[in-house]
Amino acid sequence: MSQQTTNAIDVRNAVKRYGDFTALKTISLSIHDNEFFTLLGPSGCGKTTLLRMIAGFEDVTEGEIFLYGEEIENLPPNKRPVNTVFQNYALFPHMNVMENVGFGLEMLGKSKSEARKRAGEILxxxxxxxxxxxxxxQLSGGQQQRVALARALAPQPKVLLLDEPLSALDLKLRKAMQLELKHLQRETGITFIFVTHDQEEALTMSDRIAVMSAGELQQLGKARDIYERPRNMFVADFIGETNLLEVTMDEVREGRALCHLGGGHALTCDAVDEVKPGAKVHMSVRPERLFLSEKAVEDESLAATVKENVFVGTDITTIVTLKDGPEFSIRTSNSERGNRRIFETGNDVFVNMEYGAARLLVD
Known part of the structure; x- marks a missing residue:
């Protein structure tokens, strides 16, 4: 194995076609050693196809895949130091937990005593x-999922692939297992590549996230960077909630873009190299980065009227309409401590934005 690389996986210009249909369109990305890496996107975006190509269950139509610097696309699945945890767990019903976990070890040539010892450690x-x-x-869904994980981890693979393994669990158990998976990844030091369509799941667990859509890589980065600085409209809209506003970028001054939206309202945000003055594009503003006030508190305070308040448990979402302009969604924590005032339907208010909250998007 090459010692010159810190990447567990390198995907270089990978393409996957099924007849006339292109499932993956020239994907290139690197996954670091000992990283919790997530492939995130809606159904049909190509994330599972890419995972299966890494596992060896799908051929690469074009391009190359390397594991720790060695080319693997022609290596059969059973020869790759990679294991996969599937959505349905695929446990042997006639074997007990110990036997399920030890089975793969015995297939690799371990003696029954060695397999049992290792299975005990991983359990x-x-x-x-x-x-x-x-x-x-005789196990719950969460316990079965742990057995599937134990069986996949027992042979100490260099990379563990997880294909939406939490989707069959209820919400509370799924959240608990998210933290447990991250803990397991840190404990074992194994590179995890996780596939999900759940944005919150990806943000909770991942060191880095690759957002995919229609067979293409839309954005790659750390969870916070992707959430706070989405590159385009798909990423901004898919990752969490946001206000997507149609704006015209008028000019750039000292790295700040001056924009206007419906009703003549003006806003500024960080400039983006790909967006030139005169361009009609979209702006993303997260609802938790906005707050309402009775009077204007800054030059860019926007006059609006409260349309409705929606109670969502931990938060209250207030929908307001700008004077002759678009609607905004503002999210406020449902807490008396430090809670901002909640305005009633029909109140005239001003929408205020935290510095750096607005992001120009490359449509």
Whole structure:
């Protein structure tokens, strides 16, 4: 194995076609060693196809895939130091937990005693030691998922691929397992490549995220960077909630773009090299980066009227309409401590924006 690289996986100009249909369109990305990396996107975007190409279950039509510096696209799946956890877990119903976890080790040539010893160690890691003698049918969904993880981790693969493994779990258990997966990744030091369509799941667990759409890579970066600085309208709209505003970029002064939107309202934000003066583009503003006031508190305060308040548990979302302009969604924490005032329907208000909240998008 090459010692010259810190990347677990390098995908270079990879294309996947099924007849006339192109599922992946020239994807290039690198996944670092000991990283929790997520492929995120809606159904049909190509994320699972890319995962299966790394696993060896799908051929690469064009391009190359490297694992720790070595080309692997012609290597059969059973020869790759990679394991996969599937959505349906695929446990052997006639075997108990210990046997399920040890089975793959025995297939790799380990003796029964070696396999049992390693299986015991990994069951302790996933906190299932007390269930070693139970059959999968005697376990909850979350426990079955842990068994599938233990079985995949037992041979100590260099890379673990996870294809939406949490989607069958209920919300509360899914959130608990998100934290547990991240903990397992840190404990084992194995590179995890996780596929999901759930934005919150990706933001919670990932060191970096690749956002995909229609077979193309839309943006690659750390979770906070993608959320705070989305590159285009798809990423801004897909990752969390946002206000998408049609604006015209008028000019740039000292790195700040001066823009106007409907009703003659003006806003400034960081300039983007690809957006030139005169361009009609979109601006993204996250609802939690806005606040309302009774009087204008800054030059760019926007006059508006409250349309409605929506209670969503942890937050209150207020919808306002600008005078002769678009609607804004503002999210306020549902907490008395430091909580901003909630205005009633029909109140005249001003919309204020935190510095750096607005982001010009490359449509």
């Amino acid at each position: 302790e890691l996933v906190q299932l030691t007390q269930f070693a003698n139970r059959k999968p049918s």
